Amino acid sequence: MSASAIAAAFQRIFSTVPLVVRAPGRVNLIGEHTDYNGGFVLPAAVDKEIYFAVALNGLPVVRLYSHDKDERHEFETTQLQPGPILWANYLTGVVAGFQQQGIAVPGFDCVFGGNVPIGAGLSSSAAVECGLALALNTLLQAGLSRMELARLSQQAEHTHAGVQCGIMDQFASLFGKAGQVVLLDCRSLEYAYFPFDTTTCRIVLCNSGVKHSLASSEYNSRRQECELGVAVLRQYYPQVRSLRDATLAQLDAHQPELGDIVYRRCRYVVEENQRVVLACQHLSEKDMVAFGQLMYASHAGLRNQYEVSCAELDLLVAAARPLPGVYGARMMGGGFGGCTINLVATEAVDEFCRLMTAQYQQQLGRPLEIYCTTIVGGVEVEPSLVLP
Numbered sequence: 001m002s003a004s005a006i007a008a009a010f011q012r013i014f015s016t017v018p019l020v021v022r023a024p025g026r027v028n029l030i031g032e033h034t035d036y037n038g039g040f041v042l043p044a045a046v047d048k049e050i051y052f053a054v055a056l057n058g059l060p061v062v063r064l065y066s067h068d069k070d071e072r073h074e075f076e077t078t079q080l081q082p083g084p085i086l087w088a089n090y091l092t093g094v095v096a097g098f099q100q101q102g103i104a105v106p107g108f109d110c111v112f113g114g115n116v117p118i119g120a121g122l123s124s125s126a127a128v129e130c131g132l133a134l135a136l137n138t139l140l141q142a143g144l145s146r147m148e149l150a151r152l153s154q155q156a157e158h159t160h161a162g163v164q165c166g167i168m169d170q171f172a173s174l175f176g177k178a179g180q181v182v183l184l185d186c187r188s189l190e191y192a193y194f195p196f197d198t199t200t201c202r203i204v205l206c207n208s209g210v211k212h213s214l215a216s217s218e219y220n221s222r223r224q225e226c227e228l229g230v231a232v233l234r235q236y237y238p239q240v241r242s243l244r245d246a247t248l249a250q251l252d253a254h255q256p257e258l259g260d261i262v263y264r265r266c267r268y269v270v271e272e273n274q275r276v277v278l279a280c281q282h283l284s285e286k287d288m289v290a291f292g293q294l295m296y297a298s299h300a301g302l303r304n305q306y307e308v309s310c311a312e313l314d315l316l317v318a319a320a321r322p323l324p325g326v327y328g329a330r331m332m333g334g335g336f337g338g339c340t341i342n343l344v345a346t347e348a349v350d351e352f353c354r355l356m357t358a359q360y361q362q363q364l365g366r367p368l369e370i371y372c373t374t375i376v377g378g379v380e381v382e383p384s385l386v387l388p
């Protein structure tokens with residue numbers, strides 16, 4: 001799906017010329033479930049993208065068309081409560097977000113579609129939210145900063161999709177830079193870019209094809225468990241505002257009070273934050289071997305302590321590990337399915353894809369989708385298009 005195909009579909013349906021916006025999905029090299037704990041993440045925007053064609057329509061109605069699903073949805077600009085159609089809720093939530101900022105949103109038409117695989121852990125939902133957010137910001141000349149758009153989009157996910165997510169996905173979609181990964185401090189929202197050299201190493205995603213229906217409720221309960229851990233620690237260490245501030249020694253000292261589950265969740269988060277900081281050092285020294293070891297440790301923590309992996313993801317990581325040219329692998333995103341992220345030496349990528357596909361088919365009897373990604377820039381208005 002290209003920008004011009006979405007714009008052409010828009011013109012066929014609505015007979016006007018739209019603004020076109022490109023919104024990428026994201027990968028995350030390391031730092032999982034750390035964002036809502038005030039910690040560090042290391043994502044990048046990648047070339048799995050959703051295009052939006054949007055124009056104001058002079059009506060009190062928003063008319064949406066999902067090109068990929070071939071589904072339409074309409075709502076009045078005064079009726080913004082979430083409904084049964086999940087994809088529409090992301091968009092309604094963004095409109096509600098603008099209105100909460102005191103920015104009136106008049107009726108508009110919108111066609112969108114792309115190639116971000118849904119439920120694969122590349123955050124298609126953030127791409128949908130951020131794409132519309134930038135389109136409306138531009139059309140309404142609302143003047144919100146990218147960080148404000150990221151927060152507004154994150155809020156849409158909370159209020160309209162019921163997922164108490166952190167800021168990573170929306171940040172990555174809006175702040176991605178071609179050829180760079182970005183270290184984000186999710187508390188201060190300070191960030192720094194690191195070049196990622198794809199001539200020597202590629203980011204390859206293996207899609208398990210598994211989508212767990214409990215993913216969002218489990219996600220929210222992980223968040224609650226972390227908050228519980230913080231509440232216990234704060235009684236003794238008032239300076240602990242989030243798990244970002246906690247140490248392993250503090251957790252160990254209060255293990256009985258935390259209880260086994262909360263202790264393991266908190267321990268994972270504290271260790272994962274340390275891994276992100278270390279990973280960035282390795283990245284600047286171009287030590288991909290050491291970087292990859294941290295990815296394996298991250299996966300082990302997500303599987304054993306945080307318990308958000310699943311058999312298919314574990315199998316993919318175990319299958320990748322001994323292959324030639326593989327620096328590291330781990331599950332990516334919220335978990336319970338979706339993709340693994342693999343760092344693979346560029347010259348070994350073809351063989352990696354061949355062997356992984358064969359193994360997955362052999363062991364699970366189903367095909368494996370693989371994406372060799374390129375790091376791209378964040379959400380952007382497309383230059384004017386010449387349409388057929």
Ligand code: GAF
Pocket residue numbers: 031032033034035036123165166167168169333334335
């Ligand atoms: C999902 C959430 F949306 C992110 O905020 C983040 O917590 C991630 O899971 C886990 O790291 O993608």
